[in-house]
Amino acid sequence: MLTFMRNKVVGIERRDEDTLQAYGVLEDDIYAVELDVSIGLSDMVIRSIEGRFKRWTTPECPKAIPVLQQAVGFCALEEGFSQKVHKSIGRKGCRHFANLLVECCATAEQAANLIRGGKPKKIPAESKSSGGRTQKKAERHSEKSLGKKTEAHAEDRGGVLIDLHVHTYPASPCSVARVEDVILEAKRIGLDGVCLTDHNYIWDKARVDELRRKHDFLILRGNEITTDQGDMLVFGLERPIQGIIKLDELRILVSEAEGFIIAAHPFRGFLLFGSGQLGLTPEKAMERPLFKKVEGVEVLNSKVTEKENRFAAEVAKGTGLAGTGGSDAHQVSDVGLYATRFFSKIRNEKELIDALRGGRYEAVAFKKQTDML
């Protein structure tokens, strides 16, 4: 017996010389929504939208209808159009409306191509800023002053506290936290250091050294890399990785670089159901091949539920892998929610990797109240 079904129907009418009118219906087991979308043929810009709910779940859902107007003026040919719709109409309104709007526009685009004789209209992609995605030769810098300071803190608090998972803007486009603000916040709340782990981005070492000296604060470099087996926090890998890489290949690169690899938020799940409903137990999860390829597991991450963190901790314990903590900060106020307490000196990236290998550390809820530890 079917447990779920979704039907989407879109019809495109050529209303006049320069107007395509899309009528779309999405009906599934959960929602039924309709859209009337008027789109310019020459520019593929959305001129008007009308939406209707036929069935919905929460009493708040109908408030999503006015939100649809935010998409008026969007160009269906624009790079990232689908993400833009999901971000504005989906997150601020209703995901089902967003899904149907993308479908209506994609169908209209096909119709428009036919009208133009099969030639897709292209809008030149905006030139992408390289944003400093470069790899530079490592330079040695003195860390004497920083070392003394970190050691003093470590003695006071029984270890060196480092937020091992932080994203900054613009290195991570999903973040809104600028690196200078992250550092100031980390210092303000009493962390001993932060590790910049932007998505597929390698910070220039000279720039990080400059920030270290300027703020007299421990700033380390890492990288969050998306693999076929999920996101990985990688330390010590200077080679830039773009796109998706297989975990097996990443493992080889990290080993060659004598780096360290940690499974980031390995059990980040879904919005309305958890791994429990799927029948996933820690014992079954431990059998996943990925846990034979990583050297650590992130067991405290602020973007997952406490249940998911507890699950990761159980799996880490069962597999004998060390557990780390990091905020996964995407805004300044996230910094330090979770961190890792190291029981050895950390003054530079080499010492960080040595410490990670040594296993003398623990994940801590530094700023966040939690019943986990």
Add this chain to the structure above:
Amino acid sequence: MPHVLFFSRNRSTSVEHIDESSVKACCRLQDSLMDAFVEILVKLPDLELAEVRPEVYRSDRAILPDAIESLRKAIGIRIGPGLVKIMKGLVGDRENLGELLNMLDECCQGVILSFTKDALAKAPEDRRKAKEYYAQLVKENVRLYDSCIAFAPDSPLVEGIKPPVT
């Protein structure tokens, strides 16, 4: 102009829970230019893609056999956050593959929604109790907060709930 359709599209996605450890989902797309089918087999509890079977019956767009085959590179990945990014990264984002990738994504979304439906079906009829039910869901999952208008910061469903990040 007469109100005659110039272009039409039907997309149907269905999900079947075959047994305790397998879920099958398929997506059929028929429009004025294309007729295609993608079927996936998903293994529980990891939600791992165990099989991907694409078929193109009719297409005005050039879809090369190797493009269809490349969709099978998605086998082995787990359905979860970032799925589209991972699929595009592994399978490629070639123009002639785009629609098949969309269909694969629809299948995966269908699997997720088949489980989501169970959680929503448990919501009580009574308005006050329903509010409490949804509020509890938000408390249990930080990512639900501000994920759509129902759980936006000014929504009564999250009234009194501290934002996940302070």
